[in-house]
Amino acid sequence: MTVYERDLGTPAVSADTQVTVTIDGMPITVPEGTSVMRAAALVDAAIPKLCATDNLDAFGSCRLCLVEIEGRPGTPASCTTPCQDGMVVNTQTPRLDKLRKGVMELYISDHPLDCLTCSANGDCELQDMAGAVGLRQVRYSDEGENHLSAGKDESNPYFTFDASKCIVCSRCVRACSEVQGTFALTIAGRGFGSAVSTAQDTDFLSSDCVSCGACVQACPTATLQEKSVIDRGVPSRKVKTTCAYCGVGCSFTAELRGDELVRMVPDKQGGANAGHSCVKGRFAWGYANHEDRITEPMIRDSIDDEWRVVGWEEAIQFAASRLKKIQTDHGIDAIGGITSSRCTNEEVYVVQKMVRAAFGTNNVDTCARVCHSPTGYGLKQTFGTSAGTQDFASVQDADAILVIGANPTDAHPVFGSRMKRRLREGAELIVIDPRAIDLVRSPHIGAQHHLQLRPGTNVAVVNAMAHVVVTEGWVAEAFVNERCDVESFRAWERFIALPENSPEALEETTGVPAAAVRAAAETYAKAGNGAIYYGLGVTEHSQGSTMVMAMANLAMATGNIGRSGVGVNPLRGQNNVQGSCDMGSFPHEFAGYRHVSDDSARALFDSAWGVSLRGEPGMRIPNMLDAAVAGKFRGLYVQGEDIAQSDPNIHHVEAALKAMDCVIVQDLFLNETARFAHIFLPGTSFLEKDGTFTNAERRINRVRPVVPPLSGMSEWGVTCAISEAMGYPMHYENAAEIMDEIAALTPTFAGVSFALLDEVGSVQWPCNGEAPMGTPVMHEHRFVRGEGQFVTTPYVPTDERSTRKYPLLLTTGRILSQYNVGAQTRRTQNTIWHAEDILDIHAADAEARGVADGDWIEISSRVGSTRMRARLSEEIPAGVVYTTFHHPVSGTNVITTDNSDWATNCPEYKVTAVEVRPSMGAGS
Amino acid sequence: MTDVTQQDARLVVMANQIANNVPVGGEVPHQVAEHMRKFWTGAMRADLQRIAEQSPNQLRQEVVAAVALLA
Numbered sequence: 001m002t003v004y005e006r007d008l009g010t011p012a013v014s015a016d017t018q019v020t021v022t023i024d025g026m027p028i029t030v031p032e033g034t035s036v037m038r039a040a041a042l043v044d045a046a047i048p049k050l051c052a053t054d055n056l057d058a059f060g061s062c063r064l065c066l067v068e069i070e071g072r073p074g075t076p077a078s079c080t081t082p083c084q085d086g087m088v089v090n091t092q093t094p095r096l097d098k099l100r101k102g103v104m105e106l107y108i109s110d111h112p113l114d115c116l117t118c119s120a121n122g123d124c125e126l127q128d129m130a131g132a133v134g135l136r137q138v139r140y141s142d143e144g145e146n147h148l149s150a151g152k153d154e155s156n157p158y159f160t161f162d163a164s165k166c167i168v169c170s171r172c173v174r175a176c177s178e179v180q181g182t183f184a185l186t187i188a189g190r191g192f193g194s195a196v197s198t199a200q201d202t203d204f205l206s207s208d209c210v211s212c213g214a215c216v217q218a219c220p221t222a223t224l225q226e227k228s229v230i231d232r233g234v235p236s237r238k239v240k241t242t243c244a245y246c247g248v249g250c251s252f253t254a255e256l257r258g259d260e261l262v263r264m265v266p267d268k269q270g271g272a273n274a275g276h277s278c279v280k281g282r283f284a285w286g287y288a289n290h291e292d293r294i295t296e297p298m299i300r301d302s303i304d305d306e307w308r309v310v311g312w313e314e315a316i317q318f319a320a321s322r323l324k325k326i327q328t329d330h331g332i333d334a335i336g337g338i339t340s341s342r343c344t345n346e347e348v349y350v351v352q353k354m355v356r357a358a359f360g361t362n363n364v365d366t367c368a369r370v371c372h373s374p375t376g377y378g379l380k381q382t383f384g385t386s387a388g389t390q391d392f393a394s395v396q397d398a399d400a401i402l403v404i405g406a407n408p409t410d411a412h413p414v415f416g417s418r419m420k421r422r423l424r425e426g427a428e429l430i431v432i433d434p435r436a437i438d439l440v441r442s443p444h445i446g447a448q449h450h451l452q453l454r455p456g457t458n459v460a461v462v463n464a465m466a467h468v469v470v471t472e473g474w475v476a477e478a479f480v481n482e483r484c485d486v487e488s489f490r491a492w493e494r495f496i497a498l499p500e501n502s503p504e505a506l507e508e509t510t511g512v513p514a515a516a517v518r519a520a521a522e523t524y525a526k527a528g529n530g531a532i533y534y535g536l537g538v539t540e541h542s543q544g545s546t547m548v549m550a551m552a553n554l555a556m557a558t559g560n561i562g563r564s565g566v567g568v569n570p571l572r573g574q575n576n577v578q579g580s581c582d583m584g585s586f587p588h589e590f591a592g593y594r595h596v597s598d599d600s601a602r603a604l605f606d607s608a609w610g611v612s613l614r615g616e617p618g619m620r621i622p623n624m625l626d627a628a629v630a631g632k633f634r635g636l637y638v639q640g641e642d643i644a645q646s647d648p649n650i651h652h653v654e655a656a657l658k659a660m661d662c663v664i665v666q667d668l669f670l671n672e673t674a675r676f677a678h679i680f681l682p683g684t685s686f687l688e689k690d691g692t693f694t695n696a697e698r699r700i701n702r703v704r705p706v707v708p709p710l711s712g713m714s715e716w717g718v719t720c721a722i723s724e725a726m727g728y729p730m731h732y733e734n735a736a737e738i739m740d741e742i743a744a745l746t747p748t749f750a751g752v753s754f755a756l757l758d759e760v761g762s763v764q765w766p767c768n769g770e771a772p773m774g775t776p777v778m779h780e781h782r783f784v785r786g787e788g789q790f791v792t793t794p795y796v797p798t799d800e801r802s803t804r805k806y807p808l809l810l811t812t813g814r815i816l817s818q819y820n821v822g823a824q825t826r827r828t829q830n831t832i833w834h835a836e837d838i839l840d841i842h843a844a845d846a847e848a849r850g851v852a853d854g855d856w857i858e859i860s861s862r863v864g865s866t867r868m869r870a871r872l873s874e875e876i877p878a879g880v881v882y883t884t885f886h887h888p889v890s891g892t893n894v895i896t897t898d899n900s901d902w903a904t905n906c907p908e909y910k911v912t913a914v915e916v917r918p919s920m921g922a923g924s
Numbered sequence: 925m926t927d928v929t930q931q932d933a934r935l936v937v938m939a940n941q942i943a944n945n946v947p948v949g950g951e952v953p954h955q956v957a958e959h960m961r962k963f964w965t966g967a968m969r970a971d972l973q974r975i976a977e978q979s980p981n982q983l984r985q986e987v988v989a990a991v992a993l994l995a
Contacts, residue, residue, distance in 0.1 A: 597961075617964065619965055630931040898934075
């Protein structure tokens, strides 16, 4: 039994004109431009094929898909022949049978006849096609020249390349180019010597390959094969679910053999990823069964004691009694909770409900505090709701793409590939970033404008761009007059036109030549469709919220809101950042972003939950930590988050955790925060969860259980048990009932249910009576707040300045193969690409300090120091250094400060004044 | 400096930063007060009021005025 998706051979075509053809006597109407192969597949007259697959453009090389067309000579390839109105096609004739057998015979004559022992037995298109054409004998012996002894490349940790089985159909080469956009593969040689090769003729591991798996998925034979399939066998059943890594939220089919997961295959029907994947989602799922997993609850009286394994009941009672005692001794508000963007909407919802209803406090916050809380603030002020405006597909209609403080090819790689495709088609690219990220220059892509600004000057640069738009007369007056609050626009217009906001006035501050700013502004304003995509390089600043509003101003002023191809789009870091915020995780808001002081909203929740909720905001994470150090906050429930590695100024975080009487950690592993915990509650991996994730485009996707929870309990079930032990029972039979409650209490989710998601795959909120199938593009006819609100955004320099003692500015980010604090990816073979955090430093800065490439260095800020290796890099300018934060050993956040965004307290990870010195080694 | 005054120092930094960053054009004290009502706990606002009474010179004038509006 196989589990594979139907392949229609060539991509779908959209056209205004329809044509009708007859295939093997069956009429079908298709959009003009549809291939004969696809039309035939749609009437179940599948034509044999090898080089064609429906996520790649037709290539016409294998000559197996030949057809006869009445009134035309010859036997054209059906993959490259478009349907024409009235066309009559025959796909099965004696002539075609003979031709196909001849073609197949030649393929098989140079292919190992080891089907019974081949790892792809049962999952091989060559095998299937040999059967389909009725091949019964091969007249050519293997004594002639052949490729049967070609070598096998096993360098990649996740898949092999067995050249002896390659039929040179070019599907892998085309997948790498068309789908992934990396161009790591090519066909080397000519004629009989043609062979798939990496671009530099190295092994796969040493090549430019990013291990996205597109080539493996495209391969019709066992040439490119997952090692997990080779080890475990061909899968026999499947479960559709959603990736648990970044905010792209790719849909996958988990393919199993019995109860053992064999591989994760990206889902062609996935709204976010359309069948593509990256190295993390495709291959890096081994952490789910890693030996470090803790699957039994543990408790201890003191963090100096050893852990004691206990049953669930004892752990839950222990946790509840400690929390209750703290509240008795120190007050209701002496405890709180943190929700996780790695957990499902349903899991997050019950945690915030427990904190508000069972704990009786609004001291609940989420890890979005340290990433996209400024997005929530800024977009709500300007547009009226806390969410990106577009779906991912919108980028295909963009004419100019403005990427600010984001690195999509590393941090959101599947969307990055989609963006690169549009750029190859001709969209213009503006990158605003201190680093020369991959998009600035990569195969067939080059940014028209790279504004390489000084860290901390985002607002100045975007204000300067807006100044150009206003003073050059490029404002979309009709849009502004019709859609926006004109009074606020006029005030903003007067502000932004001030000479102090001109590119020339700000050039010295930003380090960006005024002419470059003017050119970029013109490109964005005049392109037609201008789309902004941004990441944590926007939000994690002392003016993160100001910057979000500045971008929103720019988009509204140029009319780039409310249709496909435009918008302001946050690229969310974790898989469910959007969802965790939607679910009421912020201390000032209920689900659906309604303030706790809103009497009508509070009355709704009071009634549904049967409690009297507080109308005062609770503490944010940094407030909790400050209060803990002061002895006022003493108990914390941490759901799936590792604040002792991810949050800034780790020494301060550790001091706060040490000061608490009860720290509860719910996680897969004993993470850094668990060093300070009294109760450890085992969590569930995404393969064990039942619920939903909401991605960066507001798409709500189902997460389905692939295997049962290793701990024996769902996470939401554990939360409900604690809540009951605290005196507030929450009764749900399953996760679907939790979503039903969310829908009943949250207007933007009113139409969402597991039944709907199972029926249609996914929907994007708002999903309700006005938009029963969801909303791909927001603010199409009116802004959520009514009229778009312009907000004046004065540039205020951060207090974090380079000094004589700390002359360099450190900025941080992610790398493709690793994810956040690395709790998952460090427990996979992804470490082969990134085993440690490295400091990128400009050659001039390195030379001035006597640092050579690969040297150990010590990096110090005013709050701490750590050690790591240095790498000389041309991607960053002199005066700036860069590193990642994936490894606890280097502990990058030991040196980041507790500076934060003025409106949301999102930490200023992107600007830390540091000094770098040579060091003797990791422990010196 | 005790831990409690560390927390006070943090509140002072936050309050001054808000006053320095609110959008231009509006009444700064009103914007600061409104921001604190929306996002600060009652205890934090009470602590800031105490700081404003005990050592107002740590705070920007607009913050002191905002604290008066919170009363």
